[in-house]
Amino acid sequence: xxxxxxxxxxxxxxxxxxxxxxxxxxxxxxxxxxxxxxxxxxxxxxxxxxxxxxxxxxxxxxxxxxxxxxxxxxxxxxxxxxxxxxxxxxxxxxxxxxxxxxxxxxxxx
Amino acid sequence: xxxxxxxxxxxxxxxxxxxxxxxxxxxxxxxxxxxxxxxxxxxxxxxxxxxxxxxxxxxxxxxxxxxxxxxxxxxxxxxxxxxxxxxxxxxxxxxxxxxxxxxxxxxxxxxxxx
Numbered sequence: 001x002x003x004x005x006x007x008x009x010x011x012x013x014x015x016x017x018x019x020x021x022x023x024x025x026x027x028x029x030x031x032x033x034x035x036x037x038x039x040x041x042x043x044x045x046x047x048x049x050x051x052x053x054x055x056x057x058x059x060x061x062x063x064x065x066x067x068x069x070x071x072x073x074x075x076x077x078x079x080x081x082x083x084x085x086x087x088x089x090x091x092x093x094x095x096x097x098x099x100x101x102x103x104x105x106x107x108x109x
Numbered sequence: 110x111x112x113x114x115x116x117x118x119x120x121x122x123x124x125x126x127x128x129x130x131x132x133x134x135x136x137x138x139x140x141x142x143x144x145x146x147x148x149x150x151x152x153x154x155x156x157x158x159x160x161x162x163x164x165x166x167x168x169x170x171x172x173x174x175x176x177x178x179x180x181x182x183x184x185x186x187x188x189x190x191x192x193x194x195x196x197x198x199x200x201x202x203x204x205x206x207x208x209x210x211x212x213x214x215x216x217x218x219x220x221x222x223x
Contacts, residue, residue, distance in 0.1 A: 031209065042111065042199060042214035043152065050209070087152065091210045096165045097142075101151040 004088055004100035011106045012078055020073045020103045022088035030091035032064050032071040037102070038084045046073070046086075075105075083107045112136065113202050113215035121221045127188040130218045132200030134181055140164070140205025141183040142212060143175055147196045158183055159205045187220070195222045 004024045012018040022032065031050035035043040047055055049064035049071060061074040075082055088100040112135035122128055134141050143155040154167035158177035169175075172190075177183040187194060197219050201212040 033209075033211070042216055043201075043212075044111070044214070045211050048209045048211065096157065097154070097210055097212065099152045099154065 006100040006103045009104045017076045022071050024090045028092040033089045034073045035087045036084050111213040115215035119219050126190050130185040132183045134202030138202035142201040143185050144199040145196045190222045
């Protein structure tokens with residue numbers, strides 16, 4: 001199987017912390033990427049995890065557990081501008097990226 | 110600015126017609142990817158090229174075709190267009206390596222089929 005599972009929508013409050021989960025099939029797994037896409041815009045790369053553990057980039061962190069076939073994106077100190085769709089995508093050994101369906105993050109004041 | 114350019118930005122055409130979308134990758138990137146995104150939907154991978162050769166195929170219809178030229182720019186051809194082909198078409202480029210495989214997306218071409 002190739003699919004990734006992530007929630008379709010998550011709601012959070014400005015200033016809070018939110019976690020977006022992603023589970024994946026392990027066939028030919030190389031690593032897990034996260035992309036952000038604002039409405040009407042192009043996806044932009046956020047992070048990549050190949051090894052277990054947490055990668056931190058400013059307010060955003062990404063975590064991977066290969067044994068659990070699971071990862072998450074953690075967004076801290078949420079700002080209204082973080083309202084967007086977030087996609088997880090896994091790298092396969094054949095150079096292809098397999099994409100999740102995306103999680104729409106709604107932030108309330 | 111990702112460094113990936115796509116033309117045109119908008120395209121309005123009629124059913125049954127044929128259109129060509131163009132993409133210029135970032136300088137140094139050998140791989141080009143095409144994606145389709147319908148309204149409020151995820152990214153549907155269509156096809157990938159690496160240094161002029163087709164490398165991977167996704168859910169690309171037989172009415173659609175693509176190629177990558179020696180200068181590494183790519184074109185996506187959509188023919189016998191149907192209403193359901195209306196979507197945002199993204200091109201992305203990257204080094205095309207296994208592993209990190211970071212992709213840089215162009216601004217997209219919004220296709221409207223009437």
